[in-house]
Amino acid sequence: MTTDRLNARERRRAIVDLAWTDGRAGVGQLALHFGVTESTIRRDLALLTSEGRLARTYGGAMAHGHAPETPLGQRSREAFRQKQAIAAWAAEQIGPDETVLLDAGTTTGQLARELRDRDRLTVVTIGLTVLNELAEADGVEVLCLGGRLRHISQGLVGPFAEAALERITADRAFLGADAVTVEHGICEANLDQTRLKEMMMARAGRVYVLADASKLGRRPFHAWARMPATWTLVTDDGAPLDEVERFRAAGVDVIVTSTEVAAAT
Missing domain, CATH: 1.10.10.10 (Winged helix-like DNA-binding domain superfamily/Winged helix DNA-binding domain)
Structure with a gap:
C-alpha cells in the first residue's frame, strides 16, 4: 500500500x-x-x-524507551524563545529578600540571567548554568549545594547535595524537567535527579516546574519525581490546549507565557 x-x-x-x-x-x-x-x-x-x-x-x-539524554549544550539551542518567556514570568514572581532554589538546566539558567541585576536575593542551586549566569551578580548571594557532577546535565546530585539541602528552606523552588505528565510528575533520566527534585520541593514554600510545550505529556525515561499537593506548571503558548486542560483538571495551576512578548523584548 x-x-x-x-x-x-x-x-x-x-x-x-x-x-x-x-x-x-x-x-x-x-x-x-x-x-x-x-x-x-x-x-x-x-x-x-x-x-x-x-x-x-x-x-x-x-517511541517510548528510545530517548537518549540530550547534552545541555544541545538543549540550550532548543525552544530558546519559549524558555525566555517562561524565565521572564518566573523572575517576576520573586520578591526582595527571598531565598529561591534553582534547579540545573537551560530554562533555570535563563531564569538566573533574568536575576543578575537583582539586590537582596539569595539563590541556592545545583546547576552550573545558574552559577555561570550569577558569577558576577554582586547583589545576589549564591549558595551551591555541592555534590557529584553529572556532566551531561551540568547539574550536581548525590548525598552531598542532599545533605546540604536538608539544612535550608526556601521561599520558592524552580525546577526543570526532561518531561512532565499529569499522572506521574517530573520525568528525568536519572533517579538521583528525581530524588533531589523531590527534596527541593519539600524544602520550598512554593513549587514551580518550568517546562516548554515540547515536554508536556512525554515519558522518555523511567525515573519520576512525585509532585506535592500544590504546584505551578509554567509553559509557553505552543502547549496543546487539551494537555493544558488535563493539568488544570488535576488541580495544577498552569501559567501559559507568550513567546511573542519574549521575542519583542
Whole structure:
C-alpha cells in the first residue's frame, strides 16, 4: 500500500512504526513522507501522544524507551524563545529578600540571567548554568549545594547535595524537567535527579516546574519525581490546549507565557 492511499488511522499506525524503527520522527520528515501538511502531522502526533503511543519531542516525536539524554549544550539551542518567556514570568514572581532554589538546566539558567541585576536575593542551586549566569551578580548571594557532577546535565546530585539541602528552606523552588505528565510528575533520566527534585520541593514554600510545550505529556525515561499537593506548571503558548486542560483538571495551576512578548523584548 502506498503512503498516498493511507487513511488517517493507517497513517498514524505507520507513524508509530517509523518512530520505533528510527527512534525519532520529525514533523517535516513525516509530512514529506506521507504527502500531507505539517499541521496534519502535528494533529496526528498530539493524538498519538495522548494515547500514550509516542512521546513528544521538540519538532517531532519518538517511541517510548528510545530517548537518549540530550547534552545541555544541545538543549540550550532548543525552544530558546519559549524558555525566555517562561524565565521572564518566573523572575517576576520573586520578591526582595527571598531565598529561591534553582534547579540545573537551560530554562533555570535563563531564569538566573533574568536575576543578575537583582539586590537582596539569595539563590541556592545545583546547576552550573545558574552559577555561570550569577558569577558576577554582586547583589545576589549564591549558595551551591555541592555534590557529584553529572556532566551531561551540568547539574550536581548525590548525598552531598542532599545533605546540604536538608539544612535550608526556601521561599520558592524552580525546577526543570526532561518531561512532565499529569499522572506521574517530573520525568528525568536519572533517579538521583528525581530524588533531589523531590527534596527541593519539600524544602520550598512554593513549587514551580518550568517546562516548554515540547515536554508536556512525554515519558522518555523511567525515573519520576512525585509532585506535592500544590504546584505551578509554567509553559509557553505552543502547549496543546487539551494537555493544558488535563493539568488544570488535576488541580495544577498552569501559567501559559507568550513567546511573542519574549521575542519583542
